Amino acid sequence: MTDTAFAEAPAAQQAPPRRLVVTMQNVSKMFSNGTLALKDMSLDVRPGEFISLLGPSGCGKSTALRIIAGLGQASTGTIDWPSSKINSKGLPEGDVGFVFQEPTLMPWQTVFGNVYLPLKLRGVSKSAAREKVMENLASVGLADFAEAYPRELSGGMKMRVSIARALVTRPKLLLMDEPFAALDEITRQKLNDDVLDLWARTGVTVIFVTHSVYESAYLSNRIVVMRARPGQVFSDLEIDQPAERDSAYRTSEAYREICEMVSDSLQTAIHSAES
Numbered sequence: 001m002t003d004t005a006f007a008e009a010p011a012a013q014q015a016p017p018r019r020l021v022v023t024m025q026n027v028s029k030m031f032s033n034g035t036l037a038l039k040d041m042s043l044d045v046r047p048g049e050f051i052s053l054l055g056p057s058g059c060g061k062s063t064a065l066r067i068i069a070g071l072g073q074a075s076t077g078t079i080d081w082p083s084s085k086i087n088s089k090g091l092p093e094g095d096v097g098f099v100f101q102e103p104t105l106m107p108w109q110t111v112f113g114n115v116y117l118p119l120k121l122r123g124v125s126k127s128a129a130r131e132k133v134m135e136n137l138a139s140v141g142l143a144d145f146a147e148a149y150p151r152e153l154s155g156g157m158k159m160r161v162s163i164a165r166a167l168v169t170r171p172k173l174l175l176m177d178e179p180f181a182a183l184d185e186i187t188r189q190k191l192n193d194d195v196l197d198l199w200a201r202t203g204v205t206v207i208f209v210t211h212s213v214y215e216s217a218y219l220s221n222r223i224v225v226m227r228a229r230p231g232q233v234f235s236d237l238e239i240d241q242p243a244e245r246d247s248a249y250r251t252s253e254a255y256r257e258i259c260e261m262v263s264d265s266l267q268t269a270i271h272s273a274e275s
């Protein structure tokens with residue numbers, strides 16, 4: 001491990017003044033059955049970051065993501081969007097895309113129809129949306145499948161459609177909740193590369209939930225390790241490696257060292273929850 005390969009992220013007060021994409025301050029979430037899923041979770045998300053939220057099952061990763069997306073409400077604490085216009089629901093105007101673990105496609109709609117949906121919901125006509133939809137399908141390698149139905153696609157292809165749908169409104173923030181967990185390893189690695197490519201090309205800020213140390217170390221420039229009971233940030237690790245990640249990187253010493261360090265942090269987080 002080199003000194004520069006891996007370092008604690010600077011404390012928020014030491015960071016240079018930049019307009020954060022989103023900031024969570026002391027967010028706690030208690031479900032109606034009494035489960036305290038998150039306690040005092042704070043997270044500043046800077047523009048252009050690729051953050052992985054990594055932690056043991058049940059530590060509140062999905063809960064945190066859903067609260068950021070406005071799909072769930074914090075019990076206490078605040079979520080702010082310093083660089084976005086806020087709509088009447090307290091959410092940023094069109095600034096959040098969400099990719100779930102399941103592709104959640106409409107089976108009765110074509111690939112085109114599925115990717116068109118977010119634009120349709122904003123009142124954009126099909127003809128006005130065509131170019132944008134096709135551009136997004138091309139960006140995930142599915143331009144030739146616009147007229148196919150979901151049942152005709154492989155699991156990896158369905159997930160690509162889901163990603164194209166999340167990006168079609170050009171969100172500033174893309175939230176991904178274990179999107180590749182159900183896919184085989186080869187497809188998962190390919191999609192990891194595709195997501196990195198999209199991230200580099202679009203400049204979108206990404207928060208990516210995963211259980212996998214290897215996936216987080218490959219994708220991210222920052223890894224937020226969470227601990228459970230209650231869910232909190234345990235460590236916030238900046239990955240100071242070149243943005244370019246490829247098969248050579250997967251077998252590099254730097255990658256191995258990062259995996260080891262992240263794994264150690266995760267193990268410590270797990271044990272700290274049990275004590």
Ligand SMILES: Nc1ncnc2c1ncn2[C@@H]1O[C@H](COP(=O)(O)OP(=O)(O)OP(=O)(O)O)[C@@H](O)[C@H]1O
Nearest residue numbers: 031032033035037056057058059060061062063064
């Ligand atoms: N709707 C709900 N009602 C009650 N408890 C919930 C609800 N959703 C989640 N929980 C609980 O909150 C805690 C955090 O769940 P969450 O799904 O956020 O964890 P996670 O880290 O994403 O887990 P996993 O990695 O297994 O998906 C868990 O104890 C879970 O059982």
